[in-house]
Amino acid sequence: MRRFSLWLRGKPIVADSMLTFALLVVEILGVAAAENKIAYLAIGVFIPLPLVFRRVYPRAVAVVSLLLSFTAIAVQYVVGEREASHITLFSLGIMLYTLVAYVGRREGVWFAAALVADSVLSYIAIAGTATTDLVFTAMFYALCWTLAEFIGARHAYDTEVEARLAVADYDKERRAHDAVSTERTRIARELHDVVAHAVSVIIVQADGAKYALRRDPDAAEQALATIAGTGREALRELRKTVALLRTEHAPDSLPQHGTAGIARVVEMMRGAGLAVDLELTGELDDIAPEVSLGVHRIVQESLTNTLRHAGPHPKAWVRVRRRDDDVTIDITDSGGVPLDAPAVRIKGGGMGLVGMRERIAVLGGTLDAGRAPEGAWRVHATIPLDPGFAE
Incomplete structure (x- = not known):
C-alpha cells in the first residue's frame, strides 16, 4: 500500500x-x-x-x-x-x-x-x-481553505527540507572530492620524495660505477654497494609509506624520523659522493610526527637536488635548529646551479619547487629557495612546531 x-x-x-x-x-x-x-x-x-x-x-x-x-x-x-x-x-x-x-x-x-x-x-x-445550504456551503469552503493552509505549510516545509538536503549532499560530495584530491596529492608527494631521492642516488652511483669499473674496481664496488643500500632503503620507505596510505591514520601515526632519520639521509648522500656538513641544534626527536616528516623530506629533497645539479664535486651544509616555536632548516650547496635558474620564494601556498611548496603549505610554514649572493643555491625553511594544518 x-x-x-x-x-x-x-x-x-x-x-x-x-x-x-x-x-x-x-x-x-x-x-x-x-x-x-x-x-x-x-x-x-x-x-x-x-x-x-x-x-x-x-x-x-x-x-x-x-x-x-x-x-x-x-x-x-x-x-x-x-x-x-x-x-x-x-x-x-x-x-x-x-x-x-x-x-x-x-x-x-x-x-x-x-x-x-x-x-x-x-x-x-x-x-x-435554503439558507442552511448556504451556511453549509460556507463552512465547507472554510474547511477546504483551512485544510489547504495546513497542507501548503507542510509542502513548504518539505520543500525546504529537500533543498537543505540537496545542499548538504552537494557539500558532502564536494568535501569528499576535496578529500580525495588532497589524499592523491599527499600520496604523490610522499612517493615522489621516496622514489626520486633513491633513483637520483642510484643513477649517480651507476654512472660512477660504469666509469670506474675498469680503472678503479674498488670504487666501482663501493658504488654498487651504495646502489644496493639505497635500493633497500627506498624499498623499506615505500613499504612503510604504502602501509600508511592503506589505512585511515591520524598524523600521530606518521613515522617519527628525528635526528636518526636525518643522519641516515646525510650518510647515504655521503656514500653517493656528496660531501655534507651536518649541524643539528635543539631536541628534534620529540617534535610532532608531521613536522619531523616535513624536516626529513625537505633535507632529503634539497640534498638530492644538490647531488644532481651542484657540479662534479658537490658539497652541502645542512643546519637544522629547533627554536621555541618552530624548526628552521637551512641547506646551502657549493654552487654549480645554472646561472639562468630562477630564484623562487615560497610563502605557504606560493610558487616554487612543487614538492617542498606543498609540504610547507600544509604545515603552515615558509620557504625561501634561490641563489645566494656568493653563487651557491640556498634553501631556507621554517616550520611551526604546532602546524595546525593550513587549508
Whole structure:
C-alpha cells in the first residue's frame, strides 16, 4: 500500500482521475431524486471532469469549474429543476483547496470571491436553495481553505527540507572530492620524495660505477654497494609509506624520523659522493610526527637536488635548529646551479619547487629557495612546531 501511495504521489493525473470517478459514481446514484434526469446527468457529468487536471493546470481548471457551475445554475433555472442538488459541486471546494495549497493565497482569494458570487446567484436563481445550504456551503469552503493552509505549510516545509538536503549532499560530495584530491596529492608527494631521492642516488652511483669499473674496481664496488643500500632503503620507505596510505591514520601515526632519520639521509648522500656538513641544534626527536616528516623530506629533497645539479664535486651544509616555536632548516650547496635558474620564494601556498611548496603549505610554514649572493643555491625553511594544518 505504501508503494502504491508513493507511486500515486508522482502521478497526480491518475490520482485526480480516481477522485473524479468517485464523484461521478455518487452523482449517478443520486439521479433518481431528480425531476429532469437528462438535465441532471448532463450537468453532473461535466462539472467534475476538469478535476482530472487540477494539479497540472490549477488556474485553468479553476476558471473552467466556475464556468461549468454558472452553466449548471442557468440550466437548472431554465429546466425548472429546483430540488435536486449536485454532489459534484463539491469539486468547487476541492479547487479552492488546490489553489490555496499549490498556487497561492492570492489566487485562492479571487476564487473564493467567485464562489461567493456563485452561491448568491444559486440562492437567487433556484428557489429551492435554503439558507442552511448556504451556511453549509460556507463552512465547507472554510474547511477546504483551512485544510489547504495546513497542507501548503507542510509542502513548504518539505520543500525546504529537500533543498537543505540537496545542499548538504552537494557539500558532502564536494568535501569528499576535496578529500580525495588532497589524499592523491599527499600520496604523490610522499612517493615522489621516496622514489626520486633513491633513483637520483642510484643513477649517480651507476654512472660512477660504469666509469670506474675498469680503472678503479674498488670504487666501482663501493658504488654498487651504495646502489644496493639505497635500493633497500627506498624499498623499506615505500613499504612503510604504502602501509600508511592503506589505512585511515591520524598524523600521530606518521613515522617519527628525528635526528636518526636525518643522519641516515646525510650518510647515504655521503656514500653517493656528496660531501655534507651536518649541524643539528635543539631536541628534534620529540617534535610532532608531521613536522619531523616535513624536516626529513625537505633535507632529503634539497640534498638530492644538490647531488644532481651542484657540479662534479658537490658539497652541502645542512643546519637544522629547533627554536621555541618552530624548526628552521637551512641547506646551502657549493654552487654549480645554472646561472639562468630562477630564484623562487615560497610563502605557504606560493610558487616554487612543487614538492617542498606543498609540504610547507600544509604545515603552515615558509620557504625561501634561490641563489645566494656568493653563487651557491640556498634553501631556507621554517616550520611551526604546532602546524595546525593550513587549508
